[in-house]
Amino acid sequence: MQADHKAPLLEFKAVNTYYGDLHVLKDVNYTIGRGEIVSLLGGNACGKSTTMKTIMGVVRPVRGTVIFDGQPIEKLATSERVKRGIAPVLEARRLFPRMTVFENLEMGAYTQPRGPQFNEDLERVYSLFPRVKERRNQISGTLSGGEQQMVAIGRALMARPRLICMDEPSMGLSPLYVEQVFDIIQEINRQGTTIFMVEQNAAMALSIAHRAYVLQTGKVVLSGTAAELRENPAIKEAYLGELQVPAAA
Amino acid sequence: MTAVDVYLQQAINGLSLGAMYSLLALGFTLVYGILELINFSHFNVFMVGSFIGLGMLELFGVMPNGAALTGFALVGVLLATFAVTMLGSGVLGVLIERVALRPLRNIRGPASMITTIGVSYVLFNVILLSVGADAKNFPSPLPSVSFAIGGAVLRLREILIWVISLGLMGGLTYFVQFTKMGKAMRATAQDPEAARMMGVEVDRVIITAFFLGSALAGAGGLMFGLYYNITSYVIGFQAGLRAFTAAVLGGIGNVPGAMLGGIIIGLIEAFASYGFTAFGEHWLGAKWADVIVFSILVLVLVFKPAGLLGRLAPNKS
Numbered sequence: 268m269q270a271d272h273k274a275p276l277l278e279f280k281a282v283n284t285y286y287g288d289l290h291v292l293k294d295v296n297y298t299i300g301r302g303e304i305v306s307l308l309g310g311n312a313c314g315k316s317t318t319m320k321t322i323m324g325v326v327r328p329v330r331g332t333v334i335f336d337g338q339p340i341e342k343l344a345t346s347e348r349v350k351r352g353i354a355p356v357l358e359a360r361r362l363f364p365r366m367t368v369f370e371n372l373e374m375g376a377y378t379q380p381r382g383p384q385f386n387e388d389l390e391r392v393y394s395l396f397p398r399v400k401e402r403r404n405q406i407s408g409t410l411s412g413g414e415q416q417m418v419a420i421g422r423a424l425m426a427r428p429r430l431i432c433m434d435e436p437s438m439g440l441s442p443l444y445v446e447q448v449f450d451i452i453q454e455i456n457r458q459g460t461t462i463f464m465v466e467q468n469a470a471m472a473l474s475i476a477h478r479a480y481v482l483q484t485g486k487v488v489l490s491g492t493a494a495e496l497r498e499n500p501a502i503k504e505a506y507l508g509e510l511q512v513p514a515a516a
Numbered sequence: 517m518t519a520v521d522v523y524l525q526q527a528i529n530g531l532s533l534g535a536m537y538s539l540l541a542l543g544f545t546l547v548y549g550i551l552e553l554i555n556f557s558h559f560n561v562f563m564v565g566s567f568i569g570l571g572m573l574e575l576f577g578v579m580p581n582g583a584a585l586t587g588f589a590l591v592g593v594l595l596a597t598f599a600v601t602m603l604g605s606g607v608l609g610v611l612i613e614r615v616a617l618r619p620l621r622n623i624r625g626p627a628s629m630i631t632t633i634g635v636s637y638v639l640f641n642v643i644l645l646s647v648g649a650d651a652k653n654f655p656s657p658l659p660s661v662s663f664a665i666g667g668a669v670l671r672l673r674e675i676l677i678w679v680i681s682l683g684l685m686g687g688l689t690y691f692v693q694f695t696k697m698g699k700a701m702r703a704t705a706q707d708p709e710a711a712r713m714m715g716v717e718v719d720r721v722i723i724t725a726f727f728l729g730s731a732l733a734g735a736g737g738l739m740f741g742l743y744y745n746i747t748s749y750v751i752g753f754q755a756g757l758r759a760f761t762a763a764v765l766g767g768i769g770n771v772p773g774a775m776l777g778g779i780i781i782g783l784i785e786a787f788a789s790y791g792f793t794a795f796g797e798h799w800l801g802a803k804w805a806d807v808i809v810f811s812i813l814v815l816v817l818v819f820k821p822a823g824l825l826g827r828l829a830p831n832k833s
Contacts, residue, residue: 323713349715361710363703374703377696378715426715 275334276301276430276461277322277353282331282341284314284321291317292328293485297463299430304452304462306472306493308506309482315465316358318482319434322463323355324348335430350378354428358435358465360419364408368399368418371407375425384427392421395451413444420451424460431455433464437471449475469506473497481506521667526786528665532674532743534782535681539736540759541766541774542688543609543729549705549769550725556632557612558733559756560639565605565734566654566747567643572597573655580745584659593657598680601738602731609730610723618719636752643749651748654741677739684735685775688728692771697724705769754806758785761813767826776824785809 277299284292292314299305309315320326321333324345333341340348354375362371372392376385393400396417402410407418416436423431436452437445445468453475456462466472473479473493481489481502489499496502540562547555576593578585585593616635620628661672692698697720703711704721712718740755741747762781766773788808791800800808816823 325709325713344717345712346715346717349713355713357710357713361707363706363710365706366699366702370699370702373699374711374714374716377700381696422714 274301275299276303276336277463278332278334279318279321280332280334282321282328282333284317284326284328286317286326291485292321294331295482295485295487297480297487299461299463301429301461302456302459303478304456304464304476306469306476306479307463307465307482308469308472308479308496308502310505313482314485315482316434319355319358319432319465322348322353322430322432346378349426352427352429354423354426354431356416356419356423356431356433356436359438360412360415362407362410362415362418362422364406366407367404368407368410369403371418371422372399372403372425375422377426379425379427385425388425388427392424395424395454396421412439413441413447416440416444416448417451420448420455424455428460430461430463433462433466435465435467437466437468445471469502473507518667522790523787524666525668526790527783528668528670528674530783530786531779532677532782533785534779535677536736536739536743536755536778537759537762537781538775538778539681539684539732539739540755541763541778542685542771543733544760544763545766545768545771545774546701546725546729548763549771550701550708550722551628553617553628553632554760555729556629556756557616557635557639558609558632558729559752560636560643561605561608561612561730561752562733562737562740562755562759563747563749563752564608564639564643565601565730565737566741566751567647567652567737568604568734569597569601569738569741570652570654570747572600573657576657578655578657580653580655582655585657586659590657590659594676598735598738601734605734605737606727606731609726609733612730613723613726618722640749640752647749649749651746654745654747656742656745658742673742677743680735680739684732688732689771691728697721701725758809761809764813765816765823767823770823770826773823773825781809781812784812 275298277297279295279297282292282295283290295318307315307318317326321328324343328341332339335348335351335353340351363374366374372389376388379385398414399417399421402414407415410418433452436448440448449471452462452464464472464476473496476493478492479490479496480487481496489496489501540558543558544555547553576597578593612635616631617628620631656673658672658676663670692701700711700716701721701724703714704716704718708718740751758781759778762777763774764777765780766775766777785805788800788805789802791798791804793799
């Protein structure tokens with residue numbers, strides 16, 4: 268699991284984004300190494316979701332560079348980024364609610380050719396999430412929140428991503444599902460996919476992440492390994508709450 | 517004719533009108549589903565379609581009151597005329613999107629909708645100035661074959677309209693349900709941003725929706741000509757408004773809803789046009805058809821704003 272941190276998969280270099288006049292990300296730098304789980308922590312409206320949208324190309328930086336696999340991608344169309352291996356797990360799942368579970372998985376594989384590879388990916392998703400297989404013909408809007416999250420993660424895997432960007436994977440889930448989802452995230456990471464994860468649940472996030480960044484009003488104010496951040500007094504107070512600190516991972 | 521025969525005849529007429537309205541309503545619904553835009557230029561794409569069909573039939577030497585075609589010649593002429601009409605109308609729809617609507621895509625508010633009204637008038641006037649204001653005889657290559665069902669008459673042209681409409685609607689349903697682009701269209705209609713992040717090129721989806729919707733409208737315009745044996749630059753507004761009502765009745769944005777709505781509006785129009793006799797007097801009649809059709813639009817909007825098969829859009833904030 269030791270990743271080669273010298274050859275980053277994704278980098279933000281002095282990225283600035285705006286919504287109209289509102290300056291959201293301010294000279295932000297991130298480095299996500301191959302094979303890492305990196306978590307992005309921060310309060311509301313600090314730029315976490317904007318980070319995800321900037322990676323996917325839904326928001327374009329006004330200044331700065333986003334580098335994926337050694338090449339600048341900030342001017343590329345979203346579809347091209349997906350083809351190169353970036354897949355999202357969106358905030359609040361965002362499944363296509365009136366399509367079946369299977370059709371949602373097909374949409375995940377939109378940029379991939381149909382054929383043996385598709386079936387292989389499908390089997391992988393079904394083996395990670397037996398529940399998704401059971402529900403494959405159900406309209407996805409009728410699933411529970413936890414089941415929807417599994418479909419959302421499965422949908423991202425169908426794109427054969429090298430990097431999965433997850434926006435709040437634990438949001439709105441019962442504690443039981445949160446545990447399951449985080450186990451699966453670790454499992455996916457062990458199978459070789461790099462994970463960049465925005466998460467409100469800092470305790471859970473730091474328990475599985477290798478490293479983390481802390482974002483405050485659009486600026487990176489702290490970064491380090493997950494172990495360092497767990498011991499950081501400011502983090503303990505602001506994000507963890509003493510009682511929630513998990514036992515060392 | 518007995519009363520039963522009369523109503524049977526009106527049902528035949530209504531289903532034929534309804535098939536045309538359904539085809540036209542699908543274009544409103546496809547575009548609305550994806551862009552939440554009411555495309556008023558669609559009215560006159562239908563009208564232009566009927567003139568493309570007219571031009572094709574004249575090119576094939578089919579003349580008003582001329583000899584009807586039979587056998588392979590008839591099938592060939594019909595297929596070619598429908599294909600060219602649909603292709604031409606589809607390309608017209610794509611041009612409208614590309615030239616007039618895409619530059620406004622990211623502007624909020626009614627700018628795009630107002631633009632479609634402008635485009636509608638441009639088409640209206642281009643046809644008025646190029647072919648003149650008088651109604652044109654629409655030649656039909658169909659032999660005048662008809663079947664008697666009781667006292668009602670079922671003509672070949674009605675059978676043709678039903679068969680072609682069913683085929684086109686079946687084809688569209690297959691496309692939307694089972695093809696990759698069709699699924700991308702549904703996904704984009706349900707969550708455009710998420711679809712984009714799956715790698716869907718939304719511009720291509722929008723172009724496809726305009727092409728398909730306009731091609732179906734063109735087919736509808738050609739059927740209008742074959743059915744009434746006449747066309748004119750003014751046919752777009754009445755048919756367009758009724759088809760739009762059909763789309764709203766079925767639930768705008770909903771493909772089966774547009775088909776159902778079209779058939780219902782067609783039947784209502786046919787029955788209202790004939791009216792009924794009670795208390796020794798004849799009630800309603802042709803001049804009441806619009807009153808009834810558009811009253812239904814108002815009632816649907818008041819009591820079932822999402823339409824028969826539609827659902828209210830969740831707040832997309």
